[in-house]
Amino acid sequence: MITEIVNYFQTIPSSHRSLLLIGGITLFWLIENGFPLIKFKYSKWHHAGINFFFTFTTILINFSLAFLLYKSSVFVSENHFGLIYWLHLDNLWLQAIIGLLFMDLIGAYTAHLVQHKTKPLWRYHLIHHTDTWIDTTTANRHHPGESVIRFIFTILAIIIVGAPIWLFFLYQSLSVFLSQFNHANMSLPKKLDKYISYIIVSPDMHKIHHHYKLPYTDSNYGNIFSIWDRLFGTFMVMPTEELIYGVDTHMKPEENNNLSNLLVIPFQKYRAPKN
Template sequence: MDTILSYFESIPSSHRSAILVGGIAFFWLIEYIIPLIRFNYKKVNHAGINIFFTLTTIVVNFVLAFLLLKASDWAVANNFGILEWIKLQFPELSIWWYALIGVALLDFFGAWLAHYVEHRVPFLWRFHLVHHTDTHVDTTTANRHHPGESVIRFIFTLAGVVIVGAPVGIIMLYQSMSVVLSQFNHANISIPKNVDKWLSYIIVSPNMHKVHHHHVLPYTDTNYGNIFSIWDRIFQTFATKDPETLVYGVDTYPDASENANLKSLLKIPFNKYRPPTTLNSDE
């Protein structure tokens, strides 16, 4: 693990790009071979919109990345954060456990908590809606985030870095895992239900996350996790639903053509608020 963390402490930008592009390419290929749903859509056209938002997410995170590094350096230099407390209380703790706890805590603050709050605060939900309006959820949906949401999520990650006291190596390991796991759990791939079920006890599996993309409440407000499923289980936001009965999208933005128009998507956060209208958990 020391070697792994050392690598991620100084991971080249080209390697980070390779992880992002390689993940999309890999799961894109698997989607052709074993799709969960055979969508009637032009896959390339659908990907174009989502890749645009992927690029804006990259730009936002690249511009603000120095803040993560500054926050990490400050926390480590001042022995601040949960990891530092753990190190003092349990000096015999394996580096593997140290890294796992660090990644899990960053997953909580940067992914689960950010996601949960976005669903609870109407102003933030407006930005997050862009992600939920995708009616053809596949691996490219993973980074379909309005630029405003990218900033919101970065703020939660930044706070997480300080609270956790995460060193740079663990931050970069977390971000790399977050990218790949998000691509995996959004991927339109068919996995045997028993395999997916067992995976969901540890990580956020495709069938588990797809429930979150069902178009109506209460399912939309479940399964917020990205890497580890433990947070949804602890906070009782875990839910299951037969993947064959899922309808992707969100009930307040049902127009597929509108949801495939870049200009319309960018304007969503500034539209008049549309509260959820369907609360039928049997749909």
Template sequence: MEILIHYFETIPSSHRSIILVGGITFFWLLEGAVPLFSFKYNKWKHAWPNLFFTATTVIINFVLAFLLLKTADWVQANDFGLINWLPEMPLWLYVLLGVLFLDFFGAYLAHLVEHKVKPLWMVHLVHHSDHKVDTTTANRHHPIESVIRFIFTLIGVFLVGTPIAIVMLYQSMSLVFTQLTHANIKMPKKLDKVLSYVIVSPDMHKVHHHNVLPYTDSNYGNIFSIWDRLLGTYMELDREKIVYGVDTFPDEKKNSDLLELLKQPFQGYRKPTNLKEIK
């Protein structure tokens, strides 16, 4: 565990790039071998706006990274934060709790707030308006959302009290998990179900991308499924019934156009038209 912590404490930017590019490449190829849905689409054309938003996310996080470093150094130097106030524990448990609580603030809570606050929902809509969810959808976030997510992560680092090594470990895990859960791969249902008791499995997250409520407002987690299960936001839906997109923004052509997506947060909120569960 000490070796792992030391590695992430000083992880080079090039290694983080390998995790990003390697993950997209791996799941891209896996989608071709065991697809969940047989999309009839030009995969490269579909990927273009998603990869653009991936690049903007990387740039924003790189520019603001010094804030994470300064905050992580401060909480460590001042023994501040939730995991530092707990009784002494083994290193593996300290790391696990750090990642677990960062996952709550940086992913679950941020995601929940984006769905409940109307202006933030319009920003987050860019992510949900993809009609062909695959691994490139993972980082399809409007630049404004990238800033919002960063702020929640920064707050998490401060409140949880995580040193930079745990922050880098969390971000690396978050990157891989979001690529996995969005990938258009067909995992055996029983395996997916078992995994969903601990982590966010592909089928579990794809329920969140169903185009109507209440499913859209469920399964907010990114790495661990515990937060959805504890806080009552966990839902299930047979994978064959999932329809991607958002019912109030059904124009797939506009939702595939980069300029339209950049303008999407400013188009005004529309009340959902279908609140009924699928039987």
């Protein structure tokens, strides 16, 4: 089975990757419409339009710089550089498991944490947090500047892990799908959500990260695996009925629901989050 997985992701067609993005949004869009966690009073299409714009810019940036990802993967493979080689992980299952764990740690958890803790980077990541109606489209709400920042961390993850191209595409596919899953405005049975959160980031777990004020905003940074938040002490819980989405510095609709303003937020006067 693992050989088939490797062969598939080694040469995964672009159409399949696009289908995963579109199919994931469609699937969770339908689920959250039928079983919403919160019954928002908003124009879902207007909200989605803003987030789809940022989805498009992210795709454009990733496509334009994709050759750097490919070159990085080829470099580590040809030079046997990275954790996979240093730990002599010849077994493909071990490569997949260890590789995914550390790709997630570096490319998602660390990238996310650094953006919250570094003022210049937070200015770009802030756009993701300004969303006051968290649903599956929010997963792709990233300022073009943040897309570049995340791209750099992804290359760093490839180099440190020593990820062959199939492992990168497997990681990217899981990352996209699970980000749509944990942002989706859908109501899962509480026990099921809790059990899921022991292994991967569940919807209820990630929603806490989108609470509008500290310290909850600075918690639950994970994207695929929940282990890193639990291990590094950034895991928090709170009742979902107490959630207020957004970020306390940008709670006005003209700030958080206006595309023109969202694009220039990184260049506006800095506003410190409140405790």
